[in-house]
Amino acid sequence: MTGTVNPDRAEWDVVVIGTGPAGETAALYATRFSGLDAVMIEPELVGGECPFWACVPSKALLAPEHLLSAGRDLGGVRELLADRHLDVEGVLRRRDALVDHYDDTGFVGTALSWGVDVIRGKGRVTGEKTVEVNGRTIRARHAVVVATGSVPYCPDNPGLAEARPWFSRDVTAVREVPRRLLIVGGGLVACESATWLRALGAVQITMVERSDRLLPSQEPFAGVAVADSLRASGVDVRLRESVERVSREIVTDAGAGLVHGGPAVVLLAGGEELVVDEILVAAGRRPASTAAGLPERFTVDEHLNVDGHPWLYAVGDVSGESYLTHIGKYQGRVAGEVIAARATGAALDETPFNRHTDRIRAGSVAQVIFTDPEVGVAGLTEAAALARGHDVETVETDLSQVYGGRVQRDHYRGRAKLVVDRRTDTLLGATFVGTNIAELTHSATVAVTAGVPVRALWHAIGSFPTLSEVWSYLLEALDTQRMAWTSRS
């Protein structure tokens, strides 16, 4: 679908480079009530990484296994699953349906329905309010938004890049499940991929993570729970381990446009040699900034402006603030509102919780990792809070005795932790680990974001029997802890 734009047109109020969740949200919020017009520029699929190659297909691949995992631990259901395995073809078909068979017609239609134009091509900032695309120069009357996302990082171990490893796109688009797989990394992409590939039948999965735990940026107990579970499912999790070098024969059939890789031989830093059929590199991402004409290093201010250029915005992964769809959308909302306000000559709002200031950097990012068990995080971990200089009090509780867990699994296991700011007695962060904690996480996100005092949370009563009852357990444990301190002092 092209040709939606008059080829001679060279000026819009707002030019957005990149059409992922962050870019399209910026375009929508900049235009929806302001009368401004906008164009979005996209070299790949309109809609971006998330709906085609990241969150959506990965969750599509994980959902069936989450359900079966719970069912295998539930009397009355376990019995009827006993001799049954995931229907791999059914799961892949469902993934294909959820990614619209890699067809972006729906996203293009949505943009047009908003009155936002779309140009297919590679956009690049070339000067003030100036963007080059397909050899043409386009001018923005008010603002240019860069929302080009991020690209996976590949470590420079000898032979690794040459071995044509898989990255996140390849693993979410999997068609033939590799029999033997090496996963380089231990973060979200690594842990989620190991979960679904094992469920889909990968026989030998080895994960190597440099640090001493999986999910190294989360509370330690989260990574321990995920490692335990992956190991129990047969994944070989190697901590404090890394790849030394790789050798693999690649046969390129130029005529057919195909690349065949034979088995790869991997030497680990610890000295062991592995033979695998594929290598997944999940070692982090980098902002896709330079290709879009941004410097390699830059910062955005609280209005998402690049280095103080009031006409240039960076939102989503490329801003370097986080690599999360929902945060990208949020930044798109803030930038869009700022663009609309400035274009109409309105002063930026400076009242509390205004829409012109990105508050996410204040520490209220939430994230759910769809491993089994799930990991839900809102705000800061204890380590992050300490690093920011907060005077921190923490409390933890086991989830296995909460009825909300016991009713849904015969052996519910999980853990929850709160990080409280002693000075203000408000919540800085919370982490939940367990089956079906994904939605529970938002209760903490609301509390962290709004600065709800702990004394108010005492009155927010979770419904029985849901997992949200854990809040009462946590606050009760906090009382006991505080009482113990009082008695001692």
Next chain:
Amino acid sequence: MTGTVNPDRAEWDVVVIGTGPAGETAALYATRFSGLDAVMIEPELVGGECPFWACVPSKALLAPEHLLSAGRDLGGVRELLADRHLDVEGVLRRRDALVDHYDDTGFVGTALSWGVDVIRGKGRVTGEKTVEVNGRTIRARHAVVVATGSVPYCPDNPGLAEARPWFSRDVTAVREVPRRLLIVGGGLVACESATWLRALGAVQITMVERSDRLLPSQEPFAGVAVADSLRASGVDVRLRESVERVSREIVTDAGAGLVHGGPAVVLLAGGEELVVDEILVAAGRRPASTAAGLPERFTVDEHLNVDGHPWLYAVGDVSGESYLTHIGKYQGRVAGEVIAARATGAALDETPFNRHTDRIRAGSVAQVIFTDPEVGVAGLTEAAALARGHDVETVETDLSQVYGGRVQRDHYRGRAKLVVDRRTDTLLGATFVGTNIAELTHSATVAVTAGVPVRALWHAIGSFPTLSEVWSYLLEALDTQRMAWTSRS
């Protein structure tokens, strides 16, 4: 387990009549940091209705069907469930395990571990700080807490009570699933029971509800969604219908202590005659007040004191404030803290969000109904908010397009609604209907309870792809609605 109390002992600081969640929580909170001692009196199972005959067994019976319902709508899992049905014996065994086979040893042990004594017998308030049990008189130095719960209400239609109908205890303790069943009522117990009994194999279920919808105290779309789903599963839902009279032959075998009921013939108000094997009466509950020595009608103040008696407290169902376990526990916490403070001569706290004042009556009750779809409610419905005189703005959105739903079911259906106070721009209530919205509800409970402004909720970003993203959809729709009003005015 008896004999844990010296039979000559006749005085405790606190006497609690009833050991359900409300009573035991009051005993714990009154004693845990205060040095007070307490005794709890219980004629049935220590632990009360909820863990043995209400929330816990009902959710145990529902959990397997919830899982299979989601699985039958999930490509990759659907295929392997195609020819399989719930293992009824397995489900009942699991229910029995979760209710500890109706053995209260665990609850007695917990009470004793807190230092709280237990007397088996029927307690009754007979005078100021005076309770009679097993013919003995016990005195409370500081407080008597009545936590005797509630009993089901049976309408007085001719023949109904004589037909020995089932009530909530019978249906949660079900061993033989009736083939043909009439359910009188359309509230929570009626809807949940219909869901699990149909899943467990009841062939013909007829529900009769007097009003024009199921779940009549909830937002209308909740009852519509549940009725649609029950009908699709084969339940015959009759609205604006009621029972006229019942006739049933009951054979009592006094020697064996058994009662056998033959088929019951039921005449409906609409004129139709039904023949059923059992009748479940789920027509509401009444506080169990008079048997405990309380008047039939009384009120509790914000400290849970009965009619201004500072030594007498009523918590849980018997208080008449709600019939929810978590609210009972909350009232137990408040009453326990008040008792501890007063006994030690401390003034009651009057600061915001203090622990001595029941805030639930301020409208922040949350509730999850485990039908399929689930219904989660926090705070006030629109109708309840209007009845309280609030100037109300509402917004609704469809959940079927939220990725958090689409990834977990192939045909996710659901709806969400916010009720906003125009004057303060804070949330008065929220309702969510859909699969797995149980935990999402707590995000609204926190917002309603803490009075979080809508402008702050705008920054509380739900993780992608979870259902909590619906908050952004709702707030976006609210913007559009407000903008439309602005343009019109």
